[in-house]
Amino acid sequence: MHRVVTLAVAVFAALFIYPARAEVLIGVAGPMTGKLAWTGTQLKRGAEVAVADINAAGGVLGQQVRLITVDDFCDPEQAVVAARKLVADGVVFVVGHYCSGASIPASKVYEAAGVLQISPSSTNPMLTEQGRATVFRVCSRDDAQGFEAGNFLADNWGDRKIAILHDNTTYGKGLADETRKQLSKRGVTESVYQDYAPGKDDYSAEIAALQAADIAVLYVGGYHTEVALMARAARDRGYSFQLISGDDTATEAFELIAGPAAEGTLFTFVHDPRRNPEAAHVVERFRAENFEPDSWTLHSYGAAQTWAQAVGKAGSLEPQAVIASLRGNQFDTVLGRIDFDDKGDLTTQSWVWYVWRGGEYVPVE
CATH class of the missing domain: 3.40.50.2300 (Response regulator)
Structure with missing residues (x-):
């Protein structure tokens, strides 16, 4: 009888006290309101479509992914508040932030919590020069x-x-x-x-x-x-x-x-990823919904895509395992093939000249 009661208690604890994670929570952080709300929308839409595609392909390690959006107003203090909220919500990864002035202070919060951060767009060198192991970016530096x-x-x-x-x-x-x-x-x-x-x-x-x-x-x-x-x-x-x-x-x-x-x-x-063959099907999906994925939309998608691939290669959501995977592998994304150096920067830094002409921006010939 004692063994039966013990087993019942163990089952209760497993189901209610320590429930299995039914889904993996990740965040996207950026200026969702204010003067840069247009850009925040780009980040949000990129992450949303990436999560939808990740889930359609089976999720990560067999678990579905759910996205939580926070608004940092492109403000250092609000970025810390937003980062703390994401940590409290239990996210394991963040796409963001957009502004360097938001990413840098938020990175301290994520590092302390063991939450990975891949910025689609923060270009200030200090973000990765701080030496935080949890920080990466899929854009070049200033x-x-x-x-x-x-x-x-x-x-x-x-x-x-x-x-x-x-x-x-x-x-x-x-x-x-x-x-x-x-x-x-x-x-x-x-x-x-x-x-x-x-x-x-x-x-x-x-x-x-x-x-x-x-x-x-x-x-x-x-x-x-x-x-x-x-x-x-x-x-x-x-x-x-x-x-x-x-x-x-x-x-x-x-x-x-x-x-x-x-x-x-x-x-x-950076090289406009809308022109990448690897991104053609994703660009078509956005445009079918009457949404032009300009600016950093595809970098947001690529950040989430890179994380999902790194988790798959690591076979684990444990932060150190995913960090090692990010540093030790190459990833095929809508941004092309990318890999990271020891700081979390892209190994290849490149910038392209564009000009606004006839209502759109095009490469300078």
Whole structure:
């Protein structure tokens, strides 16, 4: 009788006290509201479709995956709050964050909890330079992007007046500083280097000052909302100059805000994964739902896809096993074949020049 009671207690504990995990929880974190909500939607949709495809293929280790979405407002403090919520909810992995200024503080929370993080889009070098084992990203870094931008400015406008503006965010100032650093190495000194206040509705005063200084080319380290408003302000003044920015300009929202003033804007972005053969079927699915997977949508999909493959190769959800799998394998994704170095960065860093032309961004030929 004693053995029967003991067995019954064990069964009760297994079923109710220590229930088997019925599903695997993962998170996606980004600016779901506010001025960057358009981009947050891209991250969310990419992760949602990736999870749907993972589940349709049997899930991970035979378990279905459920996605939890949190809003970090692209704000460092809110990012920590969002990260803590995901940890409390029991996620084992996070697609995110979008902004470097959100990813960096959130990464400390994830590391302490043993939660893996793969950012689709945070490009500031500090994210992986911190040495946190739980951090990876499927995008290139701003030191490589700034190197490309600095050389481009020196090669094409080295004898003209160059202005560099930034928004004082981790992303914007970091990118501007990397660009300025490479420009200086090429023996070129910009005529203007200063910050601007993000979040304003009008930047005509800043543009008027650049026009008075006879600036020929403006490089902006910042987000697409303000860059688009600067483009509009210049067009309204009849001020013709070359506007150049970074990867956040790769979104339909830029053209929607800038309107005709978007035409001719140059920027760096990673190779557009919509052009990858490996992504064709996924792109078709998005477009069938009247959703254009521009910007970082497919990087969000690729982050979740990479994690699922790493879990499969590890045969475990245990963090150290998945980390070892991420570092020790290559992964075939919508982004192409990728692998990571010891810091959690892609082993190959590359940036491509694009131009806004006819309502879309296309590679510079």
